[in-house]
Amino acid sequence: MIGPAVTSDQPAVAALDAACFPKDAWSSGSWADEFAREDRQILVAETPPGDSATPPGDPATPPGDPATPPGDSATPPGERSTPPGESSQVVPTADTAGPGSMLGFVVLLVPAAAEDPVDLLRIAVDPAYRRTGLGRRLLTAALEHHPTRTVLLEVAAGNKAAIGLYRGFGFREISRRRGYYAAGEDAVIMQRAGEDS
Numbered sequence: 001m002i003g004p005a006v007t008s009d010q011p012a013v014a015a016l017d018a019a020c021f022p023k024d025a026w027s028s029g030s031w032a033d034e035f036a037r038e039d040r041q042i043l044v045a046e047t048p049p050g051d052s053a054t055p056p057g058d059p060a061t062p063p064g065d066p067a068t069p070p071g072d073s074a075t076p077p078g079e080r081s082t083p084p085g086e087s088s089q090v091v092p093t094a095d096t097a098g099p100g101s102m103l104g105f106v107v108l109l110v111p112a113a114a115e116d117p118v119d120l121l122r123i124a125v126d127p128a129y130r131r132t133g134l135g136r137r138l139l140t141a142a143l144e145h146h147p148t149r150t151v152l153l154e155v156a157a158g159n160k161a162a163i164g165l166y167r168g169f170g171f172r173e174i175s176r177r178r179g180y181y182a183a184g185e186d187a188v189i190m191q192r193a194g195e196d197s
């Protein structure tokens with residue numbers, strides 16, 4: 001289930017961030033700032049409320065998308081709303097109520113001025129759920145809100161997984177910052193043009 005982050009997601013998002021970016025995780029203060037800012041769009045992928053996170057391939061996992069069980073359709077009162085294009089939601093019952101497990105997130109900086117580019121600041125998927133299409137689904141859900149806007153991002157040159165993901169969305173390298181990262185690795189700046197450009 002993918003939807004806008006709510007305040008109570010902050011600790012789980014920060015924990016997943018720390019697991020996915022051990023060398024440059026954002027501090028809890030930074031995450032509080034991200035959650036508070038109006039120019040941020042944060043989407044999260046979670047297991048349905050009450051479900052435990054069971055990695056794909058585990059015999060207990062039913063077939064299909066782990067974050068979007070088939071057949072669920074309604075958004076329950078008080079739950080996050082569904083962004084356009086996301087159709088699968090879960091209705092918690094008394095038996096299943098409770099927080100789901102955080103499987104992934106994406107953070108965009110969306111300037112109010114429509115002519116300014118959107119920045120993709122962060123995307124991550126729980127290592128146990130990678131290569132299941134979740135990163136693609138998160139990015140699809142985030143970008144479909146901004147079809148006409150230019151989107152920029154920065155990625156380490158050696159991050160083949162992320163670069164492969166971005167290329168699949170039409171991002172192309174536009175420049176490089178040589179030796180930008182602490183280990184001397186280049187930063188690659190990628191851009192995706194809006195539909196009208």
Ligand SMILES: CC(C)(COP(=O)(O)OP(=O)(O)OC[C@H]1O[C@@H](n2cnc3c(N)ncnc32)[C@H](O)[C@@H]1OP(=O)(O)O)[C@@H](O)C(=O)NCCC(=O)NCCS
Nearest residue numbers: 122123124125130131132133134135136160161162164165
């Ligand atoms: C980058 C990341 C978000 C991808 O998430 P994911 O859920 O595994 O990606 P998906 O399963 O949706 O894969 C989508 C496409 O990305 C590319 N890709 C993903 N993982 C890849 C890998 N290990 N090697 C090469 N390409 C890869 C492929 O093109 C893939 O399409 P395919 O499966 O049809 O070949 C995930 O690897 C991650 O969290 N990495 C650590 C955090 C990070 O580096 N974030 C980006 C910098 S901000």
